[in-house]
Amino acid sequence: MPTENECVCCLGNDNIVIVTNENCCITFHDSFENIVLNIDSLNIVRHNLVSQCKSKISKDRYKIVTNKLWRHLAYKNFISWINSWTTIGRNNRIVIPACVVRQVGQRFPEETGFKEFEDIL
Ligand SMILES: [Zn+2]
Numbered sequence: 176m177p178t179e180n181e182c183v184c185c186l187g188n189d190n191i192v193i194v195t196n197e198n199c200c201i202t203f204h205d206s207f208e209n210i211v212l213n214i215d216s217l218n219i220v221r222h223n224l225v226s227q228c229k230s231k232i233s234k235d236r237y238k239i240v241t242n243k244l245w246r247h248l249a250y251k252n253f254i255s256w257i258n259s260w261t262t263i264g265r266n267n268r269i270v271i272p273a274c275v276v277r278q279v280g281q282r283f284p285e286e287t288g289f290k291e292f293e294d295i296l
Contacts, residue, residue, distance in 0.1 A: 185272035190257045201257070202274050210256050211275070212282045217248040242283035249279045
């Protein structure tokens with residue numbers, strides 16, 4: 176049975192309506208693939224995060240690439256995109272719509288192991 180958070184529909188989010196400019200699922204938006212699911216876009220975010228980290232432990236967190244990390248970056252990009260014209264407080268939690276969670280999960284499924292990424296930082 177889905178949790179309350181998993182039932183959140185993107186169509187009920189005012190910021191998504193602003194981005195889509197119509198009452199249409201955000202996953203059908205032309206930019207969804209490029210911003211949320213594209214490895215190159217997510218990699219740029221990852222490299223920026225690594226360069227902003229002050230400690231080696233924090234840097235290392237982004238150097239080993241797993242699907243879990245891609246999902247984290249995809250959600251981060253989604254939130255940044257959808258809320259680009261509003262301020263998000265540091266402690267405010269944003270609920271990711273179920274349709275977005277599903278798309279991101281299909282692209283970057285749960286995995287049991289991890290593989291090291293050839294890093295060019
Ligand atoms: Zn949707």
